[in-house]
Amino acid sequence: MTTIDHIEVVIADIPTIRPHVLAMATMHSQAVVLVFLRRSDGIVGVGEATTIGGLAYGEESPESVKVNIETYFAPILKACDADYPAAAMALLGSHIVGNRFAKCAVETALYDGLGQAEGKPVSDYFGGALTDRLEVAWTLASGDTGADIYEGERMLAERRHRHFKLKIGKRYVAADCAHVAAIARAFEGRASVRVDVNQAWSREQANKGAALLQDTGVALIEQPLPKDDVEGMTALAARYDIAIMPDEALQGPASAARLAAAKAGDVFALKITQSGGLSAAREVATIARNAQIALYGGTMLEGGVGTAASAHLFASLPPMAWHTELFGPLLMTEEILSEPLHYSEFGLVVPSGPGLGITVDRDRLETFRRA
Numbered sequence: 001m002t003t004i005d006h007i008e009v010v011i012a013d014i015p016t017i018r019p020h021v022l023a024m025a026t027m028h029s030q031a032v033v034l035v036f037l038r039r040s041d042g043i044v045g046v047g048e049a050t051t052i053g054g055l056a057y058g059e060e061s062p063e064s065v066k067v068n069i070e071t072y073f074a075p076i077l078k079a080c081d082a083d084y085p086a087a088a089m090a091l092l093g094s095h096i097v098g099n100r101f102a103k104c105a106v107e108t109a110l111y112d113g114l115g116q117a118e119g120k121p122v123s124d125y126f127g128g129a130l131t132d133r134l135e136v137a138w139t140l141a142s143g144d145t146g147a148d149i150y151e152g153e154r155m156l157a158e159r160r161h162r163h164f165k166l167k168i169g170k171r172y173v174a175a176d177c178a179h180v181a182a183i184a185r186a187f188e189g190r191a192s193v194r195v196d197v198n199q200a201w202s203r204e205q206a207n208k209g210a211a212l213l214q215d216t217g218v219a220l221i222e223q224p225l226p227k228d229d230v231e232g233m234t235a236l237a238a239r240y241d242i243a244i245m246p247d248e249a250l251q252g253p254a255s256a257a258r259l260a261a262a263k264a265g266d267v268f269a270l271k272i273t274q275s276g277g278l279s280a281a282r283e284v285a286t287i288a289r290n291a292q293i294a295l296y297g298g299t300m301l302e303g304g305v306g307t308a309a310s311a312h313l314f315a316s317l318p319p320m321a322w323h324t325e326l327f328g329p330l331l332m333t334e335e336i337l338s339e340p341l342h343y344s345e346f347g348l349v350v351p352s353g354p355g356l357g358i359t360v361d362r363d364r365l366e367t368f369r370r371a
Contacts, residue, residue, distance in 0.1 A: 001081045001083075002039050002040050002041055002081060002082040002083045002117070003039070003040040003078065003080075003081070003082065004037050004038065004039060004040075004077050004078050004080065004082050005038050005039065005040050005078075006036075006037075006038040007035070007036070007037055007038075007069065007070070007073070007074045007077060007078075008035070008036040008038075009033065009034070009035050009036075009065070009066040009069050009070055010033070010034045010036070010365060010369055011031055011032070011033050011062045011063070011066055011369070011370040012031070012032045012033075012034070012303075012336065012365055012368040012369050012370065013029050013030070013031050013032075013368055013370055014029060014030050014032055014303065014332045014333065014334050014336070014368050015028065015029045015332070015333045015334065016028060016029055016030060016331050016332060016333065017330075017331060017332070017333055018142060019142065027052070027053065027301075030050065030301055030303070030328075030331070030332060031050065031051075031054075031062040031370075032048065032050050032302070032303040032305075032336070032368075033048060033049045033050055033051075033062045033065050033066060033101075033105065034046055034047070034048055034105075034303075034305060034360065034365070035047045035048070035049065035069060035102075035105040035106055035108075035109050036109065037077070037082070037106070037109040037110065037113055039082045039113050039117070040082075041117060043113050043116045043117050044113065045082075045108075045109040045110060045111070045112035045113025045114070045116065045355065046108075046109050046112055046305055046356070046360055047104065047105035047106060047107065047108030047109035047110075047112065047305065047306075047309065048104075048105055048108065048302050048303060048305040048306030048309065049062075049065045049101040049102050049104060049105035049273060049306075050062070050101075050273070050300050050301065050302045050303065050306055050328075051065075051101055051273070051300055052300055052301060057198075057248075058101075058248070058274075059098070060099065060100070060101045060102065064102075065099075065101055065102045065105065068096075068099055068102050069102050069105070069106065072095075072096055073092060073096065073102065073106060076091060076092055076095055076096075077092070077106065079091075082110060082113055082114065083114060083117070085107060085110035085111050085114060085125075086279065088106075088110055089103065089106070089107050089110070089277065089279065092106065100251065100252060100273065100274060100275065100276035100277070100280075101273045101274075101300075103276050103277050104272050104273045104275070104276060104277040104278070105273075105306075106277075107277035107278055107279065108122075108272075108277070108278060108305070108306070108309045108356070111125055111278065111355070112309075112355040112356045113355065114355075115354050115355035115356070116354045116355040118354075119354050120354060120355075121312060121351070121352060121353065121354065121355070121356075121357055122278070122309065122312040122313075122355060122356055122357075123312040123313070123315050123316045123350070126278060126279075126282055126312070126313055126316040127316045128316060129312070129315040129316055129350060130315060130316060130317070130318065130319075131315050131319070131350070132315070132349060132350050132352065133345075133347045133348065133349055133350065134297065134311055134314055134315060134320075134323070134324045134326060134347055134348050134350060135163070135323040135324065135346055135347045136161060136163075136323065136324055136325060136326050136327050136343065136346065136347055136348050137161060137163035137164065137165055137194075137323060137324065137325040137327070138152075138155050138160070138161035138163070138164055138165070138325075138327050138330075139164070139165045139166070139167060139196075139325065139327070139331075140152055140164050140165070140166050140167075140183065141166070141167040143167075143170070143179075145179050145182050145183060148166070148179075148183055149182070149183055149186045149187075152164050152183065152186070152187060152191065153186075156187075156190060156191060159344070159345055159346060160330075160343060160344075160346065161191075161327070161346060162190070162191045162192070162346050163191060163192045163194070163323060164183070164187065164191055164192070164193050164194075165193075165194050165195065165196055165222070165325060166179070166180050166183060166193065166194070166195045166196070167195075167196050167198070168180060168195050168196070168197055168200075169196075169197040169198055169199075169200030169201065170200070173201070173205045173208050173209045173212070174208075174212070176209070177209055177212040177213055177216070180193065180195055180213060180216060180218060181212075181213075181216040181218075184216045184217045184218055185216070185217075188217055192219050193217065193218050193219065194218060194219050194220035194221070194222065194243075195213065195218060195220070195221055195222065196221075196222040196223065196247070197209070197221065197222065197223060197224040198222075198223060198247075198248070199223050199224075199225065199226045199227060199248055200224075201224045201225060202225075203225065203229070203232045203235075205224075206221075206224040206225055206232065206236055207236070207239075209221070209224065210224070210236055210239070210240040210242055210244075211240070213242055214240055214241055214242035218242060219242070219243060220242065220243040220244075220245055220266075220267060220296075220322070221236075221242055221243070221244055221245065222245045222247050222269060223245065223246060223247040223248050223249065223269075224236065224244070227246075227248040227249040227251075228249070230249070230258065230259060230262050230264045231262075233246060233249070233259075233262075233264035233265055234262050234263055234264045237263060237264060237265055237266055238263070243266040243267050243294075244264075244265050244266055244267070245265055245266065245267040245268065245269055245296060245322075246259050246264060246265040246268060246269065247269035247271075247274075247298065248274075249264070250268060250269060250270075250271070250274055250275070250284065251274055251275075251276075252274075252275050252276045252280050252283075252284065253275070253280055253283040253284055253287060256268065256283075256284040256287040256288065257287055260287055260288065260290075260291035260293060261291075265293065266293065266294065267293065267294045267295065267296050267321075267322055268284065268285075268288045268293050268294070268295055268296070269296050269298040270284055270285055270288070270295050270296065270297055270298055270314070270320075271298040271299065271300060271310075272306070272309060272310050272313060273300050273302075273306070274298075274300070278309065278312075278313050281313055282313060282316075282317070285317050289318070294320070294321040294322055295317070295320045295321065295322065296320060296321075296322035296323070296324070296325070297310060297314040297320050297322075297323065297324030297325065297326060298324075298325060299324075299325050299326050299327065299328050300328075301328045301331060302328045302329075303328060303329055303332060303336055303337075304329045304335070304336060304337040304340065304341050304358055304360075305337075305356065305358065305360065306328065307326045307328050307329055307341060307348075308341060308351050308356045308357060308358045309356060310324075310326055311324075311326060311341075311348060311350045311351065312350065312351070312356065312357075314326075315350045324348070326348050327343075329341055330343065334364065334367075334368065335361075335364065336360055336361055336364050336365045336368070337358050337359065337360060337361060338358075338359040338360070338361045339358070339359065341358070
């Protein structure tokens with residue numbers, strides 16, 4: 001039996017390259033949460049449980065992830081065989097309610113450790129990689145029209161991104177839609193544009209916004225309504241040609257099944273953390289595929305660890321119609337991996353080494369580690 005000898009949770013506050021403006025918060029840094037599981041064979045697996053905006057986004061925060069893993073997860077994990085991640089996660093699930101982000105980090109660390117021990121990439125445990133590259137969208141979230149267009153032009157010129165998502169919801173609907181329309185016109189024929197409202201609209205605002213946006217060339221609206229308003233999302237998806245995508249409403253397989261049955265969206269934002277881990281996210285993808293719902297590989301703006309984990313899972317799925325947004329490390333001013341993830345030609349190269357195929361630079365991490 002391979003036991004787990006030591007569990008360490010680190011919060012590192014890493015500055016962002018610019019203010020990242022969302023409907024519920026403005027980010028100037030990202031609190032990256034890393035979980036290190038040391039096995040009795042000396043191998044250390046790592047996982048990430050990063051979220052957005054403290055408690056402004058969801059019910060878990062960086063601080064709660066750290067405390068809960070150290071207090072409640074650790075005693076259970078130390079009784080598990082590290083070579084059997086599924087069994088360990090089943091045991092955790094029987095004792096711990098919720099805590100999807102924390103569970104995702106732990107499961108990722110278990111598979112990273114197992115992959116290193118067996119010389120296999122994490123994607124092998126989820127069916128094997130079907131591709132070695134994922135196309136990646138970029139979020140334009142300064143809130144300034146001119147600045148966003150300038151930033152987008154730079155991304156196109158550098159051949160880094162050709163799909164742009166705009167964060168809106170803080171201003172009046174008409175003002176937000178005018179901002180988006182100007183950017184959509186600037187990139188017409190050269191890049192796709194979609195928006196993320198982060199639950200900020202009422203039904204009346206969402207109807208007005210969808211009507212305005214679908215005439216501007218915008219392809220998709222992400223989570224325009226509060227996550228519990230499934231009926232409202234269903235009505236929007238039925239009424240408008242523009243694609244409607246649940247995000248915050250997707251909290252694992254059970255919610256995915258409810259949303260699919262209600263036809264509450266045309267696209268699902270697939271996130272390993274919000275789903276509760278890699279295995280749960282794969283279940284969500286299966287539910288979407290069976291309901292003929294397209295997929296978009298989402299992010300919680302994770303650093304290199306969480307991004308690599310998402311890439312391994314997404315690479316094992318059939319091609320995603322709406323691609324991915326695994327740009328988290330590019331939003332941060334500092335790198336905590338010994339060798340950064342490789343982005344080129346509008347996409348991310350999926351790491352191919354054992355486990356996640358990445359190594360955390362502990363010296364760099366310590367620089368940003370929260371006391």
